[in-house]
Amino acid sequence: MVDQIDPSRRNSASARGSNRGRLVEALRRQGPLPRVELARSTGLSFPAVSGLTSRLIAEELLCETAASSWSDDTDEGDSDGLNGRRRGRPAVLLTLNPEFGRIIAVSLRMNLIETLIADFSGSSLAQSRLEIATRALDAGALCDLVIAQIDAMLEATATPRHRLLGIGIALQGIVNGDTGRHLWSPALSVTDIDLVKPVRQAFGAQVVMANDAVAVALALAAAEPSLAQGLAATIMVGHGVGMGVVVDGEARWGAGAGSEIGHIKLGSNGPQCRCGQRGCIEAHLADYALYRDARTFLDLPPAAAQQPSEAQMALLRERARGGDPRLEHVFQQAGRALAEAVAATISVLRPHHVILAGPGLQAFDMMRRAYEERLEQAVLPWLLKSTAIYLRPSESAAIVEGMIRRTLGVVDRTRMEATE
Amino acid sequence: MVDQIDPSRRNSASARGSNRGRLVEALRRQGPLPRVELARSTGLSFPAVSGLTSRLIAEELLCETAASSWSDDTDEGDSDGLNGRRRGRPAVLLTLNPEFGRIIAVSLRMNLIETLIADFSGSSLAQSRLEIATRALDAGALCDLVIAQIDAMLEATATPRHRLLGIGIALQGIVNGDTGRHLWSPALSVTDIDLVKPVRQAFGAQVVMANDAVAVALALAAAEPSLAQGLAATIMVGHGVGMGVVVDGEARWGAGAGSEIGHIKLGSNGPQCRCGQRGCIEAHLADYALYRDARTFLDLPPAAAQQPSEAQMALLRERARGGDPRLEHVFQQAGRALAEAVAATISVLRPHHVILAGPGLQAFDMMRRAYEERLEQAVLPWLLKSTAIYLRPSESAAIVEGMIRRTLGVVDRTRMEATE
DNA sequence: CTATTAATTTCACTTCTTGAATTTAAAGAG
């Protein structure tokens, strides 16, 4: 059963990082595994895994869990049948030691700052939600606020500072993948701020900045193994329209910078977008655009800072489902815009998977017809056929979860490089 | 001077492939280098480089060249001044041994099959050009033709078959990056053919298939070191409109599959594209589209198979420069289409570099104004500012040259994995 | 002809990995 290992993977030098890193990566990706399985999935020999893991356990990075009934359910019809104990020495599951350290993720969005703290194995310990007028903040206030939120999290979970391994900040907007500098965000009135440096100085931990769509893309890839293979593009529809790309389950492409797919233009004279230009996909599809358009002919409460709340968007959907033909038309237009976004993504990127996510998808039923019709006209049939499109109107928690994953990935990598 | 090497790169396991592979890669990328410099640029120690290179020399993969005046001109103002001999033992330059083997690249385009044979160091030995009605070929005839061309090349250069290390086939059209299967090409009437397998069986060598835009992108990255850093997107304008992406000088993204950027739609009711849909960027910008549109109001000779020749396109440009306002309008529209292609690329991909290449760019002077005007409206200013756009109306030779590079890269890698 | 300089190579040592054999912890059979 444990057949010969693919020799091409046996290079003493291969994959990313040292072999220690590969073990950690495999555990991170596939959850608790026994040593045998680790050996198989990393391509290392049993003795190597044994030696490495015992050292990692000594360093408290890993720990053994009570021998549990582990069965390889992904394999060929092994017909093991009984999920319980098989004969032979039972496998000892190895886990990333949750106590090794903690990670904090912060999501900065329109009028909302969410914070989550997780242990080293990635399970959440606590989270908070702060509603605040984000556009009223200047650079200093924003920075202080983020630091205060992180501090509060540390305190709430009695985490000593030296246990904090990394901090991830997910931002709705444009992030420079190289520097981590934030260039622009609809949630903020300030631009081109470096949040990374002050936060790093305040806590002495790794700070990773990324686009929120990238974070969601990672969370989805982590939740569905099939999405973690090949190139997956996640299009986020909500307050804005963004996209994150994940290659083989990791954000190794563009390193946290999302695509500004929402600002592709559908025509030279379309509706006004808040980016200052006209005809952007976002200006047809994002929450604020739908609400704004609806208010031109419907009696709806004004949105604070042009940003409709969840409740207001729910109201809008309800009215549309009530059968107002003008509203129907608005959502149809949004469906076409969504189709164009998908079309551009497929044409340029040629991904294996396209995932439509975000709260904006809650109205997908009303966009569907126009979306499908337009998509068929807008993408080469060969390409469309070879791309799988998924619908995941994910909840907002996905952002912080994904950001935890992204930060853990970075932390793992730098730690392995340093310890080697 | 040879200061301490960055310790983070010293992992016994790092980067791609074994350390042997890294040496070959460095030589391939940076040309002849002395051992000292190899050690520095790979992060390996002198003894390691010494040992590895001596083995590689024994295997005839590398060879030493006559000690030459090598000076590190990229460094800080070392003010070495005299390019000639410095004191001390002179550095011995190492090169990839040209005699190690040979590589053939084939470019399949509309009515044209170009073939080139190069030695292991990448310098061209011979090439041929076959003009033939490619759309008249069926699958078998095409395959036989390609094999015959390769055979002719081997014979012309007296290359024994076992010396042929790899064959690269660049195709104008859609290539599946995973399987190398060709899905569709404007140059062919047949679709979904597997050229890779029969050619591999005929010669027993690696066969690599790629999109022609990818090949050009690689050739450009090889020619200009600045383009070999970060994400570079090369948009090819000519018989069609395609795009190739190169990351850090290699086609490691999508592995040879070009983007179908030419088939992004500019409106739901644009001109007819040969892909069968309407309003594609290509239908405004490609040679055939310009020529077709011009013929609706100008007296021009008909194009064979709807595909204008180079001479016909030259004539068209000449007429346009003569001042026909209708033709000017056609080229302006093309300029706008080009701007939209660039805009979509930047918005989705966020590349560091965008390169505009291909014969279609010879008319760029007439497109420029409309192009620039539209580009500014169509891309977020922040993004536009952070992207460098280059103009390289490269000659067709770039396709085969780039394909040689791509194939060499694949050959290097598999060889290193096998030998390790 | 000798000192100086810089590129390689040699050498002794360390680290990591591997195949084979061994040990260990459970299930099943008698």
Add this chain to the structure above:
DNA sequence: CTCTTTAAATTCAAGAAGTGAAATTAATAG
């Protein structure tokens, strides 16, 4: 309750690859 079987994990000796320090080599400078 003991013995056999099975599969996981570890031990062991051997080997591969890398490293720092020191030696060697091939030039130039004086």
